[in-house]
Amino acid sequence: MSLPAAPTASPSPMGKGTLSRQLVLRTTALVALVTVALSVFTALASFQILQQQLDARLESAIGRPTGRNPDSGDTGNQPGDLGGSGLIRIDAATINGVLKYQVSARPDSVDDATVVALLSLRPERDPVTVAVSGSGLYRVLIQQRVLNAATITTVVGLPYSEVTTPMSSQLIMAGLLTVGAVILSFVAARRVVETSLRPLTRLAATATQVSNLPLESGEGHVPIRVAPQDANPASEVGRVGLAFNHMLDNVENALAVRHRSETKVRQFVADASHELRNPLASIRGYAELTRRGSEALPEDAAHALGRIEAESERMSALVQDLLLLARLDSEPTLDLRATDVTEIVLNAVSDARAANSDHTWALDLPEDVVTARADAHRLHQVVANLLANARTHTPAGTHVNTALRAEDGWAVISVTDNGPGVPPEIRDSVFERFTRADASRVRRAGGSSTGLGLAIVSAVVHAHGGQVWLDCEPGRTTFAIRIPLA
Ligand SMILES: Nc1ncnc2c1ncn2[C@@H]1O[C@H](COP(=O)(O)OP(=O)(O)OP(=O)(O)O)[C@@H](O)[C@H]1O
Ligand SMILES: [Mg+2]
Missing domain, CATH: 1.10.287 (Helix Hairpins)
Incomplete structure (x- = not known):
């Protein structure tokens, strides 16, 4: 019988499935989630602000007040600050179906075809984002009014990169900050969790000690x-x-x-x-x-x-x-002293042989004398009990082999017979007191069995600091004991 193996070492604080690991991972995940959400929110807000600023500059470039109220008056509105480089400004007039235009500002990459394309866009009250061939995205505001049978169109545009460039640097920044926050929170959470769970680890160590x-x-x-x-x-x-x-x-x-x-x-x-x-x-x-x-x-x-x-x-x-x-x-009042085990085994087997001739009794002794620290009288009783069992619980003609050997500091004595074996239902408790095969079986065998023989074997051997065990295979029953060598 063996005790369940007790956990020897406590698992590492960040080991798989541990509470610390779960706490650290969850905290880190939460921080990552919050940081990402904040970044997205901030990016959206900045995008709105940048685009509004660009639109306001377009409004002022076209000479319209930035108040966003529809302004019907067209006099007194002077074109405002034309803004940074990249501004496009086209003034066009269609008189009697003939289009005439003047480009007062444009980057080199904007060609005439693009100008015509811009002029053909439908005028909107608010600026729109369009792709300008060769110059990327532009934010464009188109105004149209009718003056003396002529349609006057004004187009102003500013590169959309004024929104996208700061946006991309902000996104990179946000990404870096998110990574930094995640790393920092992982390290901090790990430290905090480890410190707070240290008493629990000590508690587990104490529990393990008690369980041993x-x-x-x-x-x-x-x-x-x-x-x-x-x-x-x-x-x-x-x-x-x-x-x-x-x-x-x-x-x-x-x-x-x-x-x-x-x-x-x-x-x-x-x-x-x-x-x-x-x-x-x-x-x-x-x-x-x-x-x-x-x-x-x-x-x-x-x-x-x-x-x-x-x-x-x-x-x-x-x-x-x-x-x-x-x-x-x-x-245990044993008289323990260096004892010749070979002689004890020899005597016990000859006693058994003399008492019973129905069985064959074999002996397997090592060449050297085996000496153990034992109480000779009690050890003899142990071997005699094992031999008595091999005699009483097996039919006539059974072969019984008694072996002695010295190994790894132990004297090992085993008694093996080829009888019917120990009934399976009592195998686990055969060394306990009053355990014996069911009464009818005992009566049939004609014996007077008490079920104390093996209990005495076990108690005496344990008092010697030794062990007893049973090996039961079909046709081969071995009771063995071992006690420390002298
Ligand atoms: N060699 C064996 N072969 C088969 N069964 C065995 C053998 N040795 C023991 N047993 C079984 O184990 C039971 C317990 O043995 P144990 O020596 O403790 O008691 P017992 O022999 O019945 O009585 P006691 O030895 O006290 O006179 C026996 O009743 C028998 O059923
Ligand atoms: Mg017995």
Whole structure:
């Protein structure tokens, strides 16, 4: 059985899916959105203003007041300032269907055809934007009036670049500013988020530490708490830290209560087992005495006495097992010293061989003597229990192989048989107390099974600082233990 792997290192603050990353990215996106919106809005406003200024200059160039009210009077309006370079001004008159015009200002690129084209445009009250061949876009204002049977047309135009040039530099500027704002907000948000989430990171580290504590055994003391500066109820994270500390207090209390009641139960089992030994010995003794008595007993009484003896013997063994388990639970009183494991395995297998000739018993020992730090008596009991299982839970003719080897600082003992295997439903709990195959199966096997044998194996091996495990494949059941070498 293995514990779920606890997270070892906390993820990096900007790691994928972390809260910091989300906060930073969202803040940056928001800043980018606002900056872009502002730039667009400002650009539109500047465009409006620049175009209005250009139009006002056209109005003044044509000699019309810039108030935008339709001005019917045509006298007294002098052409205003002609503006910067690039101005076009054409004055034309159509008298009796004949067009005559005079160009008072034009850039070199404007040819006669363009002039005629400009004159053919429909007059509008407001300036319009037109493409002038060779000179790009122009903002043009056309005025027409009738004077003494002659139609007088005045066209003034100014290059539209007076709007587009400042607009493009403004757009470039806005773009640069947007990029700068995004970078700045990313850096700032990252710093702020990292600083504000640092207590949370520390909290996570504490939680990880707690999750790695071995709480399943012992008094359940939890020596770790969130530091006071991270358990300050003034902040959200502080409240989590405070709640976490309360939870740890609670857990510690609960574990202490559990430990106390477990100790009581263990003590009770130990006392009860101890107290049961004497009356059991008396029962056995009296039964034996009666059977050996001079008078021949009736057959059924003799049978009953035999049963009393057998059952009280079984019960003594059970009481002894319980006492041993209770002792190993409270304070393992093992006599640990450098012990020759090879000899123990050898003896246990010869005992098994002597006790049972239905099975074949093989032994696989290394050439060198294996010495481990062990309690010889208890280790013998462990191997004997494994061999007893290989004998009692398998049919006659089963081959049992016992192997010993030393590897990586461990003495490994394994008992393998080719019997039917451990029933799947008890495989996971086979080392727990009172786990055994269902009763009918045990009865069929004719055994007196208690389900404590492997629990003792496990408790003794763990008290040695070792491990036990089961490998079950069809036709091959291996119980193995390992304890540290001396
Ligand atoms: N080698 C094996 N092959 C098949 N089943 C096994 C083997 N060893 C153990 N088992 C199963 O595991 C159960 C638990 O074994 P355990 O030694 O703990 O108890 P037990 O042998 O039933 O009783 P006890 O050993 O206390 O007399 C057994 O009842 C049996 O069903
Ligand atoms: Mg057993």
